Amino acid sequence: MSETIKKTVIVRNLRHDHLSEMLAIEQRCFPDPWSEEWLEAMIHASVISWGSFTGKELIGYLIAMPSKDYTHLVNLAVDAPYRRKGIAQLMMNYLYLFVRRHKQNLIKLEVRRSNTPAIEFYKQENFCEVGFQKEYYKDKEDALVYNLEVK
Ligand SMILES: CC(C)(COP(=O)(O)OP(=O)(O)OC[C@H]1O[C@@H](n2cnc3c(N)ncnc32)[C@H](O)[C@@H]1OP(=O)(O)O)[C@@H](O)C(=O)NCCC(=O)NCCS
Numbered sequence: 001m002s003e004t005i006k007k008t009v010i011v012r013n014l015r016h017d018h019l020s021e022m023l024a025i026e027q028r029c030f031p032d033p034w035s036e037e038w039l040e041a042m043i044h045a046s047v048i049s050w051g052s053f054t055g056k057e058l059i060g061y062l063i064a065m066p067s068k069d070y071t072h073l074v075n076l077a078v079d080a081p082y083r084r085k086g087i088a089q090l091m092m093n094y095l096y097l098f099v100r101r102h103k104q105n106l107i108k109l110e111v112r113r114s115n116t117p118a119i120e121f122y123k124q125e126n127f128c129e130v131g132f133q134k135e136y137y138k139d140k141e142d143a144l145v146y147n148l149e150v151k
Pocket residue numbers: 001029030075076077078079082083084085086087088089090110111112115116117118120121122124
C-alpha cells in the first residue's frame with residue numbers, strides 16, 4: 001500500500017458540481033453504471049456521500065444509507081489508476097467511525113458474484129457472506145450479501 005498517495009487524499013462530502021467526474025468514474029468502474037440522474041438523486045438522498053480527492057481531482061467515492069437497524073453501503077468505487085493504494089480502505093474507515101458514532105453496529109452490502117476484486121476487498125475488511133439475492137442485477141447476475149458487525 002502506498003502511504004504517499006494516501007497522505008495526499010482527502011475524504012469530503014460530494015456536491016452537485018462533482019457529478020460529471022463521478023459519472024465518468026462510475027462508467028469506467030461498472031458494467032451497469034448508475035445514470036447521472038440517479039447519482040444526483042443519491043447525493044441528495046444519502047446521508048453519506050463522500051468523495052476521495054487528491055487536490056481537486058475526484059478519484060473515488062462511497063455512498064451509504066443509514067436506516068434504523070443498519071447502514072446500507074450502496075456504492076463504492078475507486079478509479080483504476082488509484083487502486084490497491086488503500087483508498088477504499090480509507091473511506092471505509094470513515095464509514096466505521098460514522099456507524100460507531102451513531103450507535104449502530106451493522107453494515108450491509110450487495111456485490112456481484114463475479115466481482116472477485118470487490119469480494120476480496122470486503123473479505124479483508126472482515127465482511128461475512130450471509131446469503132445471496134437471485135438475479136439481483138439487470139443482467140440477472142446474483143448478488144452476494146455481505147454483513148459487517150462493526151466493533
Ligand atoms: C473494490 C475497490 C473499491 C477496492 O478499492 P481499492 O482502493 O483498490 O482497495 P484498497 O487499496 O483499499 O484495498 C485494500 C485491500 O483489499 C484487498 N484488495 C483490494 N483489491 C483487491 C483485488 N483486486 N484483488 C485482491 N485483493 C484486493 C487487498 O487485501 C488490499 O490490500 P493490499 O493492496 O495491501 O493487498 C476497487 O477495486 C473498485 O473500485 N472496483 C470497481 C468498482 C467495484 O467493483 N466496487 C464495489 C461494488 S460492490
